[in-house]
Amino acid sequence: xxxxxxxxxxxxxxxxxxxxxxxxxxxxxxxxxxxxxxxxxxxxxxxxxxxxxxxxxxxxxxxxxxxxxxxxxxxxxxxxxxxxxxxxxxxxxxxxxxxxxxxxxxxxxxxxxxxxxxxxxxxxxxxxxxxxxxxxxxxxxxxxxxxxxxxxxxxxxxxxxxxxxxxxxxxxxxxxxxxxxxxxxxxxxxxxxxxxxxx
Amino acid sequence: xxxxxxxxxxxxxxxxxxxxxxxxxxxxxxxxxxxxxxxxxxxxxxxxxxxxxxxxxxxxxxxxxxxxxxxxxxxxxxxxxxxxxxxxxxxxxxxxxxxxxxxxxxxxxxxxxxxxxxxxxxxxxxxxxxxxxxxxxxxxxxxxxxxxxxxxxxxxxxxxxxxxxxxxxxxxxxxxxxxxxxxxxxxxxxxxxxxxxxxxxxxxxxxxxxxxxxxxxxxxxxxxxxxxxxxxxxxxxxxxxxxxxxxxxxxxxxxxxxxxxxxxxxxxxxxxxxxxxxxxxxxxxxxxxxxxxxxxxxxxxxxxxxxxxxxxxxxxxxxxxxxxx
Numbered sequence: 001x002x003x004x005x006x007x008x009x010x011x012x013x014x015x016x017x018x019x020x021x022x023x024x025x026x027x028x029x030x031x032x033x034x035x036x037x038x039x040x041x042x043x044x045x046x047x048x049x050x051x052x053x054x055x056x057x058x059x060x061x062x063x064x065x066x067x068x069x070x071x072x073x074x075x076x077x078x079x080x081x082x083x084x085x086x087x088x089x090x091x092x093x094x095x096x097x098x099x100x101x102x103x104x105x106x107x108x109x110x111x112x113x114x115x116x117x118x119x120x121x122x123x124x125x126x127x128x129x130x131x132x133x134x135x136x137x138x139x140x141x142x143x144x145x146x147x148x149x150x151x152x153x154x155x156x157x158x159x160x161x162x163x164x165x166x167x168x169x170x171x172x173x174x175x176x177x178x179x180x181x182x183x184x185x186x187x188x189x190x191x192x193x194x195x196x197x198x199x
Numbered sequence: 200x201x202x203x204x205x206x207x208x209x210x211x212x213x214x215x216x217x218x219x220x221x222x223x224x225x226x227x228x229x230x231x232x233x234x235x236x237x238x239x240x241x242x243x244x245x246x247x248x249x250x251x252x253x254x255x256x257x258x259x260x261x262x263x264x265x266x267x268x269x270x271x272x273x274x275x276x277x278x279x280x281x282x283x284x285x286x287x288x289x290x291x292x293x294x295x296x297x298x299x300x301x302x303x304x305x306x307x308x309x310x311x312x313x314x315x316x317x318x319x320x321x322x323x324x325x326x327x328x329x330x331x332x333x334x335x336x337x338x339x340x341x342x343x344x345x346x347x348x349x350x351x352x353x354x355x356x357x358x359x360x361x362x363x364x365x366x367x368x369x370x371x372x373x374x375x376x377x378x379x380x381x382x383x384x385x386x387x388x389x390x391x392x393x394x395x396x397x398x399x400x401x402x403x404x405x406x407x408x409x410x411x412x413x414x415x416x417x418x419x420x421x422x423x424x425x426x427x428x429x430x431x432x433x434x435x436x437x438x439x440x441x442x443x444x445x446x447x448x449x450x451x452x453x454x455x456x457x458x459x460x461x462x463x464x465x466x467x468x469x470x471x472x473x474x475x476x477x478x479x480x481x482x483x484x485x486x487x488x489x490x491x492x493x494x495x496x497x498x499x500x501x502x503x504x505x506x507x508x509x510x511x512x513x514x515x516x517x518x519x520x521x522x523x524x
Binding site: 043052088089094095122124168 | 241245248287292299305326327431
């Protein structure tokens with residue numbers, strides 16, 4: 001082979017990669033709009049991921065006012081422990097779910113409960129009190145101590161059982177099945193029914 | 200008996216948790232006229248991308264599920280109870296710009312929006328109203344995204360069940376008519392007195408999305424090294440049209456509600472000829488194409504099966520208002 005040709009081939013083999021680098025770079029920046037779109041998409045993905053992933057544990061206050069059997073008029077106070085994105089707030093609405101407790105003194109008894117629930121509600125200015133519940137449900141294990149004119153025999157007795165509670169557009173309905181723990185009680189089981197507002 | 204009651208109670212609670220999302224939430228894009236909203240398309244796309252990929256990575260992972268089984272899992276994650284998870288995320292996120300945003304704006308919105316003159320206990324007013332967001336310069340109620348994912352799924356299930364019994368055209372018509380009946384029933388007219396052609400547009404696009412997941416030349420869901428993947432190219436821009444904006448694609452209101460809604464709508468008339476609204480409506484006009492849903496709604500109107508939505512259009516209302524004055 002001609003020496004000049006050999007030299008040319010060698011030169012091309014060595015130097016071609018250097019010529020091709022700018023060509024490749026040209027291809028990469030050929031569509032700046034597309035690149036910009038990818039960067040914007042990636043950035044949005046990172047931000048949403050960060051918002052959803054950066055969570056903390058929070059307590060939200062719960063309330064309920066209801067008329068129920070056998071407690072009659074009662075007011076419940078409690079709290080729910082939830083895991084929620086740090087950046088999220090419930091001022092105008094959010095969904096939370098988790099373990100919660102509620103203590104509910106009433107005219108003819110007091111009930112305490114622990115359970116699991118889910119709700120969509122808002123705190124308004126209070127920031128931590130779910131004072132409006134748009135939708136929610138809960139299942140709680142409850143213990144109740146009755147007194148006064150409760151229509152039970154004996155009037156003062158302790159009951160334990162399970163309660164289901166459902167809230168929609170602020171209204172709350174609840175049904176419970178409780179078993180008496182008192183040996184002198186005439187019946188074993190009591191069905192509790194309630195209607196009111198809250199969670 | 201008590202044991203039976205307990206079981207019934209538990210079942211009821213479980214059913215509530217897994218009940219399909221109902222979207223009777225009302226929205227008002229007139230209220231946002233002239234007010235700036237940053238476009239949130241990328242954030243909304245990102246939310247969908249993360250939600251779906253997270254299901255594929257955790258609940259599906261290495262299991263040998265076929266595509267349809269995977270879609271079921273994906274859909275389940277896009278469904279909550281009465282309120283849709285995306286709607287809820289939007290209302291509490293710092294990233295998605297919207298109207299109303301924050302406590303004060305929310306209060307003002309509730310005091311002025313279209314449903315504000317309805318009775319306090321009216322279901323259309325009792326349910327939390329949806330915020331307006333912007334996708335590809337089109338303003339939509341966040342409830343439309345919920346329609347997209349929830350009623351779109353219902354359409355998809357109908358499509359799967361009936362696809363061998365109908366021709367392609369018949370099947371598309373069947374789905375839209377199914378949607379109209381839903382809007383005339385518990386998801387619209389029966390519950391809130393509102394039938395929304397905008398909801399129908401979102402439903403149908405949602406159906407197309409679910410169909411694209413496993414069907415067509417290039418299904419969206421694909422396997423890579425044995426694991427299911429969702430492409431990062433999902434884009435709401437491919438689905439959202441001006442027909443989703445209720446200030447452009449008017450609702451049909453029940454007579455009793457219309458008496459209360461019309462005066463609220465009249466308050467927006469002075470804005471109709473503002474430069475912002477003129478520009479937006481020009482933009483919509485340029486984008487708009489005749490969709491199958493719009494075509495079938497027109498046919499139903501012509502057959503007298505549906506009141507004409509144009510009766511409730513802002514242009515008609517303002518013109519009537521002027522004539523009365």
